[in-house]
Amino acid sequence: MVGDRLITRAFQDGDGAHGAKRRRQIIIAATEAFFANGYGSTTMTSIASKVGGSKTTLWSYFPSKEALFAAVIDDIIETRGEALSVDLPDDEELRPFLARFGAVLMATLLSEPILNLHRLVIGEARRFPHLAELFYERGPRRGKARLADYFARAMHQGRLRQGDPAVAAQQFAALCQAGTYQFAIMNLPIPDREAQVAADIEYAVEAFTRGWALG
Missing domain, CATH: 1.10.10.60 (Homeodomain-like)
Known part of the structure; x- marks a missing residue:
């Protein structure tokens, strides 16, 4: 690494x-x-x-x-990366799990230290691309790998359609970040942020399950 x-x-x-x-x-x-x-x-x-x-x-x-x-x-x-340690139980219903994981993911990404770290890495990535790789390997890649492992098991169990679990993980994470996070990373004001994040997660779960869930 x-x-x-x-x-x-x-x-x-x-x-x-x-x-x-x-x-x-x-x-x-x-x-x-x-x-x-x-x-x-x-x-x-x-x-x-x-x-x-x-x-x-x-x-x-x-x-x-x-x-x-x-x-x-x-x-x-270590102090703010709750999404890297959240439980991924195979016996939890898919939608409640996605909603719970999405909430933890967004709480992690929207914490001020994590936001500041993202901003710093993005701002320095052109001059110091190795810093972006360093950050990605130690944080986002680990989180997406854990989620991909969970989705691989869900596919094996017949709860998700067959496909690339890594792509599924990337897509769900991206769906969660499609709204409020885009404003937060640019330090733009977000009225009623808690409600906005909840709506983002609800839309993400709906869109993801329409594309990936079986039954």
Whole structure:
């Protein structure tokens, strides 16, 4: 996976309570810096200055800016990525499952840290395409793979028509994001956002089941 070899040392160094606390301080400072200034305009020197200490100490935890950015991604996904851990039971009725999963997915995508991360990656993708790959591998690809596995089982059980489960996963995720999310990612005002999201999910479930569900 892109960047994994770069962060191995980052999670080995600085062991113990003090090291964990220091690493956490660095990740928080880096998150604030990346969101405020972008990836390209943020330097390891500026982050070291923000947390207090030398750049040498910072490098002992994170051997590169890319490794630190990967840690920021992992931290945000770990704390806000509920869609990556939501239950996918095979015995739940399809429509209630899709509605529940869609709600969790949208709550994840519309949380401010996840939105800011998406905006940052999109804004830097042309200059730093490897960052987009790094983010996609650690977040969206994992979520879509889990959903695709669920859809593959549903196809095997005869609850969905046969097809490519990865395509089904991409389509359902895209349907959920077709409305409110498009305004949110551009930071546009969304009146009564909760009701709008609920409507988006309802439409997504209806459209998806019309195309994929059997019976």
